Amino acid sequence: MVYQLCHQQGLKYEEAALAMNISPQTVHAYMKDALRKIRTHFKNHAIGYTVFFLSLFK
Known part of the structure; x- marks a missing residue:
């Protein structure tokens, strides 16, 4: 969940901490x-x- 919030959704650590x-x-x-x-x-x-x-490029 932390990875999704911070890395994928772009939240800062403080924002993710508040959300969780x-x-x-x-x-x-x-x-x-x-x-x-x-x-x-x-x-x-x-x-x-x-x-x-x-294999995708064959």
Whole structure:
């Protein structure tokens, strides 16, 4: 939810914190964790995404 509010909808951490009734520090921690998980996912699946995108251009 924090990722959606901040990264996709463009809310600032303080705005997301108010919307979710949590502290801005918690929003920051959740964003840090979400981005780490996204980076790890793409790092672990880079070959699969490369093959997928290359197959689109055949």
